[in-house]
Amino acid sequence: MTSPGRRLTQQDIARIAGVSQTTVSLVLNNRTDAEVRIAPETRERVLKVIRETGYVADPVARRLAERRNRILGVFTYEAVFPTASADFYHPFLLGIEECAEEMGCDLLLFTSARAAGERRRIFNEDSRVRLADGCVLLGRAVDRDDLARLLAEGIPFVSIGRRDDAGAPVPYVGADYSPAVRALVDRAAGLGHRRLAYVGTGAGAESPADRMRGFREAVAAVGAEGSHVPVTGRTPEEILGELSATGVTAAFVEEPADAVAIVHAAGERGLTIPGDLSILALGAPTRPVRVDVDLTGFRIPRQEMGRRAVELLAEVLEGGGGTTKTPQELLACELVEGSTLAPARG
Amino acid sequence: MTSPGRRLTQQDIARIAGVSQTTVSLVLNNRTDAEVRIAPETRERVLKVIRETGYVADPVARRLAERRNRILGVFTYEAVFPTASADFYHPFLLGIEECAEEMGCDLLLFTSARAAGERRRIFNEDSRVRLADGCVLLGRAVDRDDLARLLAEGIPFVSIGRRDDAGAPVPYVGADYSPAVRALVDRAAGLGHRRLAYVGTGAGAESPADRMRGFREAVAAVGAEGSHVPVTGRTPEEILGELSATGVTAAFVEEPADAVAIVHAAGERGLTIPGDLSILALGAPTRPVRVDVDLTGFRIPRQEMGRRAVELLAEVLEGGGGTTKTPQELLACELVEGSTLAPARG
DNA sequence: TCAAGGTGCTAATACGGATTATCACCGGCG
DNA sequence: CGCCGGTGATAATCCGTATTAGCACCTTGA
Numbered sequence: 060m061t062s063p064g065r066r067l068t069q070q071d072i073a074r075i076a077g078v079s080q081t082t083v084s085l086v087l088n089n090r091t092d093a094e095v096r097i098a099p100e101t102r103e104r105v106l107k108v109i110r111e112t113g114y115v116a117d118p119v120a121r122r123l124a125e126r127r128n129r130i131l132g133v134f135t136y137e138a139v140f141p142t143a144s145a146d147f148y149h150p151f152l153l154g155i156e157e158c159a160e161e162m163g164c165d166l167l168l169f170t171s172a173r174a175a176g177e178r179r180r181i182f183n184e185d186s187r188v189r190l191a192d193g194c195v196l197l198g199r200a201v202d203r204d205d206l207a208r209l210l211a212e213g214i215p216f217v218s219i220g221r222r223d224d225a226g227a228p229v230p231y232v233g234a235d236y237s238p239a240v241r242a243l244v245d246r247a248a249g250l251g252h253r254r255l256a257y258v259g260t261g262a263g264a265e266s267p268a269d270r271m272r273g274f275r276e277a278v279a280a281v282g283a284e285g286s287h288v289p290v291t292g293r294t295p296e297e298i299l300g301e302l303s304a305t306g307v308t309a310a311f312v313e314e315p316a317d318a319v320a321i322v323h324a325a326g327e328r329g330l331t332i333p334g335d336l337s338i339l340a341l342g343a344p345t346r347p348v349r350v351d352v353d354l355t356g357f358r359i360p361r362q363e364m365g366r367r368a369v370e371l372l373a374e375v376l377e378g379g380g381g382t383t384k385t386p387q388e389l390l391a392c393e394l395v396e397g398s399t400l401a402p403a404r405g
Numbered sequence: 406m407t408s409p410g411r412r413l414t415q416q417d418i419a420r421i422a423g424v425s426q427t428t429v430s431l432v433l434n435n436r437t438d439a440e441v442r443i444a445p446e447t448r449e450r451v452l453k454v455i456r457e458t459g460y461v462a463d464p465v466a467r468r469l470a471e472r473r474n475r476i477l478g479v480f481t482y483e484a485v486f487p488t489a490s491a492d493f494y495h496p497f498l499l500g501i502e503e504c505a506e507e508m509g510c511d512l513l514l515f516t517s518a519r520a521a522g523e524r525r526r527i528f529n530e531d532s533r534v535r536l537a538d539g540c541v542l543l544g545r546a547v548d549r550d551d552l553a554r555l556l557a558e559g560i561p562f563v564s565i566g567r568r569d570d571a572g573a574p575v576p577y578v579g580a581d582y583s584p585a586v587r588a589l590v591d592r593a594a595g596l597g598h599r600r601l602a603y604v605g606t607g608a609g610a611e612s613p614a615d616r617m618r619g620f621r622e623a624v625a626a627v628g629a630e631g632s633h634v635p636v637t638g639r640t641p642e643e644i645l646g647e648l649s650a651t652g653v654t655a656a657f658v659e660e661p662a663d664a665v666a667i668v669h670a671a672g673e674r675g676l677t678i679p680g681d682l683s684i685l686a687l688g689a690p691t692r693p694v695r696v697d698v699d700l701t702g703f704r705i706p707r708q709e710m711g712r713r714a715v716e717l718l719a720e721v722l723e724g725g726g727g728t729t730k731t732p733q734e735l736l737a738c739e740l741v742e743g744s745t746l747a748p749a750r751g
Numbered sequence: 752t753c754a755a756g757g758t759g760c761t762a763a764t765a766c767g768g769a770t771t772a773t774c775a776c777c778g779g780c781g
Numbered sequence: 782c783g784c785c786g787g788t789g790a791t792a793a794t795c796c797g798t799a800t801t802a803g804c805a806c807c808t809t810g811a
Contacts, residue, residue, distance in 0.1 A: 066535070066558065068797055079761050084799060094801085096759055113554065118533040120797030122465045123766050130513070130533070138502055156484055156514070165533055166514040167476070168502070187464040187476065187511055189412070208459065212412070414767055425791050430769055440771090442789055466767030469796050758807080765800080774791075781784085 067114045076108045083109075087116065122190075131159055131372065132167045132191030136198035147345050151197055151219055154365020162373055167191050188214060193372045195219060195365075199345060200264040217372045219364050221265045221389065228385040230375065232367045235389035236266060236341070239357040240273030241280070242394060243311065243339045248281040251403035252309040252337065256302060258288045258321070259313025259341070267313055270341050274311055290317055295324035302336065308403045309337040316346040318354055322399065333401035340399075342392075355397030360390045413460045422454045429455075433462065468536075477505055477718065478513045478537030482544035493691050497543055497565055500711025508719055513537050534560060539718045541565060541711075545691060546610040563718045565710050567611045567735065574731040576721065578713045581735035582612060582687070585703040586619030587626070588740060589657065589685045594627040597749035598655040598683065602648060604634045604667070605659025605687070613659055616687050620657055636663055641670035648682065654749045655683040662692040664700055668745065679747035686745075688738075701743030706736045 069083040076083070078101060085095055086105040108114075122128045133155060135148065159166050167190060188194060193215035196206075201218060206225035209216050221233030247255060255278055261271035271287075278285035288301055288310070299321055302310055312318035318340040322332050332338055333355075340356030371386040415429040422429070424447060431441055432451040454460075468474045479501060481494065505512050513536065534540060539561035542552075547564060552571035555562050567579030593601060601624055607617035617633075624631035634647055634656070645667055648656055658664035664686040668678050678684055679701075686702030717732045 066797095070797080080798080081761055081763095081800085082759095084797095085760090088799075090800095096757095098759060101759080115535070117797055118536040119465055119468045120766090121799080122536075123469050123768095124797080124799045126766080128465075128533075130536075138506065160484060168512040168514060189461070190464040190476070212459075412767095416767080426768080427770085427791055427793095428789095430767095431790090434769075436770095442787095444789060447789080463767055466796090467769080469767080469798095470769045472796080752811100754809105754811095756807105756809085759805090761802105761804080763800100763802080766798090767796105769795085771794080772792090774789105776788085776790105778787095779785090781782105 066117070067112055068117070069114075072105065072108050072112065072114055075112070076105045078105060128190070128192045129162075129164045130167050130191045131155075131164045131369065132169060132188060132194035134169045134188070134194055134196050134198075136201065146347055147343065148197065150343075150361035151365040154362040154367075155195060155369055156365075157362075158366045158369035162369070164192075164369075193217070193376050195368050195372060199266065215372060215375045217368045217375070217386065219368050221269065221387075223265055228387065230371065230385045230387065232364050232371060232386075232388045232390065233269075234266070234342070234359045234364065235391050236269040237273030237276065239392035239394070240270050240311065240341060241277035243341075243355075243357065243400075244274060244277035244281060244283070247309040247337060247339065247400065247403075248283055250337075250400065252283065253403070254284050254286075254305070254307045255309045255311060256286045256288045256305070256307040257313070258298060258302075258310050258317065259290055261287055261289075261313065266342075270311075270313055290314070295320040296328070299324045299328065299330075303330075307336070309339065309400070311339045311341055313341050314346065315340040315342065315344040315350065315354060315356065316348040318356075318399075319344075319348050319350055319352050322352045322354075333399045335404070337401055337403075338399040340397075353398045355395065355400040357392040357394050359392055363390055412463070413458055414463070415460075418451065418454050418458065418460055421458070422451045424451060474536070474538045475508075475510045476513050476537045477501075477510045477715065478515060478534060478540035480515045480534070480540055480542050480544075482547065492693055493689065494543065496689075496707035497711040500708035500713075501541060501715050502711075503708075504712045504715035508715070510538075510715075539563070539722050541714050541718060545612065561718065561721045563714045563721070563732065565714045567615065567733075569611055574733065576717065576731045576733065578710050578717060578732075578734045578736065579615075580612070580688070580705045580710065581737050582615040583619030583622065585738035585740070586616050586657065586687060587623035589687075589701075589703065589746075590620060590623035590627060590629070593655040593683060593685065593746065593749075594629055596683075596747065598629065599749070600630050600632075600651070600653045601655050601657060602632045602634045602651070602653040603659070604644060604648075604656050604663065605636055607633060607635075607659065612688075616657075616659055636660070641666040642674070645670045645674065645676075649676075653682070655685065655746070657685045657687055659687050660692065661686040661688065661690040661696065661700060661702065662694040664702075664745075665690075665694050665696055665698050668698045668700075679745045681750070683747055683749075684745040686743075699744045701741060701746040703738040703740050705738055709736055 069080045073080045073083045082097060082101065083105055085097055086102050118128070156166065169187065196216055196218040199220070201222060203225050206222060206229055210225060210227045210229070216230065218229055218231040221231050222229040244255065257271055257274045260267050262268055274285060286305060286307065288298060290298060295317070310321070312321065318338050322338055325332050325336060330336060338354065340354040342357070343359045343361065344350065367388060367390065371388070375386065415426045419426045419429045428443065428447065429451055431443055432448050464474070502512065515533065542562055542564040545566070547568060549571050552568060552575055556571060556573045556575070562576065564575055564577040567577050568575040590601065603617055603620045606613050608614055620631060632651060632653065634644060636644060641663070656667065658667065664684050668684055671678050671682060676682060684700065686700040688703065689705045689707065690696065713734060713736065717734070721732065
């Protein structure tokens with residue numbers, strides 16, 4: 060069929076069919092406008108040559124001329140495939156891939172964006188971000204400067220996870236943490252819990268901040284007492300100690316991996332969960348853990364977030380000029396019944 | 406920093422710095438040849454503008470002119486992220502991503518290659534395969550026509566998994582099934598097993614064929630009796646029935662998911678494994694199963710295969726012209742001790 | 752017989768960057 | 782004075798496709 064030598068171009072097809080390169084392009088793009096007319100026989104002749112040679116247009120040249128690729132970039136600040144992070148990233152990617160496939164788009168994974176042992180950055184010396192039509196950002200913490208730059212350069216993108224403004228509003232699809240946390244607090248309060256604690260950083264990135272905020276607001280709304288128990292640099296035992304010492308009966312744990320560890324620590328200490336202490340998990344584990352506990356909490360709609368991010372990105376791309384306003388959506392989290400929440404003692 | 410309007414080009418940089426586009430390109434590419442000279446001050450002035458504007462070269466245009474991308478394509482005949490296939494594909498991707506990251510390459514996932522509900526094909530109407538420098542092929546069965554076409558068009562690629570010739574030798578890195586299967590057969594024979602069975606298709610694609618071949622050769626070598634028990638359309642119970650009826654004492658099961666099912670079926674039937682029947686699993690599960698059995702068998706070095714494929718692809722790309730010979734490698738499988746192999750009865 | 756209007760195709764150009772060939776300039780030397 | 786060699790930069794061209802403007806030809810009508 061094809062010679063192993065140089066790749067075929069429209070020029071070659073044109074020569075064989077005895078027409079101009081323009082005509083080949085027109086036939087290929089199936090232009091039937093009033094502006095441009097091709098005689099049916101000519102069209103057929105060109106198509107025949109294309110069929111016989113198996114010619115396929117060079118996507119690079121196409122992109123250069125057309126400014127459109129049907130390639131969506133996916134940027135993550137960590138490798139996505141290692142098992143350590145796979146459990147967390149996988150559902151997002153699943154949604155992204157599904158939606159991209161339906162839209163006939165390919166996915167470009169920016170795996171090279173690491174500056175020599177450093178953290179990944181979007182803009183390194185020869186960033187390939189612009190190769191994609193647009194880009195999905197994935198990661199718990201996203202670099203503010205990168206965000207600002209993406210906005211400034213007018214690169215279409217959608218962040219997965221809510222982001223604070225970075226010079227301008229950031230397009231995102233996030234998980235609606237506040238109401239989810241609030242619902243859990245309401246439940247706990249309804250079961251008689253009065254001393255509640257937020258266990259986690261509660262700050263650093265938007266998502267912990269959102270959860271913390273939801274917690275504070277809900278605690279205030281139900282008139283309970285809420286404290287903040289930090290976790291960094293502390294063992295589950297120490298955390299558990301503080302919880303007991305302060306008379307907390309329901310702990311809202313930011314990171315399910317911590318929740319699991321605390322449950323285990325409680326078991327060794329002779330405490331029963333949820334008899335002595337209720338544990339509520341706020342989201343999905345970002346660290347690999349063996350989740351052998353049926354935690355009460357909520358489910359982050361990760362797959363849906365992936366899908367929706369791609370959909371929104373597509374809309375932005377369709378919009379073209381950027382006249383449409385910044386898409387910002389929060390998707391509801393689904394409560395998970397679990398078995399680590401029980402009525403407060405007494 | 407940058408205006409939100411149109412993207413910056415070398416032309417813009419040139420205008421600002423008061424030089425020509427050529428000069429900007431030369432400075433960017435750091436050309437210090439004797440052929441081309443740039444005065445240090447001019448160079449500095451251009452670099453300053455580049456720094457201030459944050460200019461980054463358009464990778465598409467670059468690719469068109471340079472014929473090089475640092476983008477590696479990854480083609481799979483199925484979606485890689487769905488949990489159904491994730492367990493199988495994941496280790497390959499892990500190896501691929503690792504290696505690509507080290508080499509400073511990005512990964513392009515061809516997710517769009519599906520022709521309207523059909524199976525994925527590499528060459529659809531507007532294939533973007535050529536956008537990548539080269540491409541890694543992943544999948545149990547690979548379309549022969551696609552392979553032939555890749556070879557014919559001289560597109561650099563490496564298949565993960567051994568492939569028969571498709572008009573010409575196919576570059577691959579595969580798992581060395583034959584010796585692995587042979588080693589298992591030797592073990593079984595050493596433990597007194599005389600009636601062995603190969604349970605699976607044993608054909609269809611290269612990898613089952615390789616395993617079957619290894620089985621046949623090994624059985625012949627040790628002078629045992631080997632039969633073939635097909636699985637398609639049969640229940641584990643039926644398969645188990647045939648094994649018992651024919652007096653097989655060691656079953657070599659192509660697909661670990663089947664092996665697990667057979668072990669369970671045996672349990673329900675009151676047979677003990679490996680007391681009554683030894684089960685050997687030939688590879689990794691390609692269907693999602695809860696592997697709650699400690700199967701004796703071997704490990705396919707999937708991550709290593711992914712890495713090696715990318716390395717070989719890189720070599721092919723370095724080689725450029727194609728003077729180097731087709732890389733074909735088989736990686737050794739590691740035996741897994743497990744607990745489903747025991748001495749034959751009597 | 753010639754303008755008007757339609758038809759079928761192509762030349763020219765854009766897209767953004769890399770490369771090659773060439774040019775302008777200056778100082779030194781015969 | 783005129784030639785030469787070295788220096789520093791640029792105009793021109795290419796990569797392969799898409800698009801726009803326009804050309805050559807033919808028919809029709811007055």
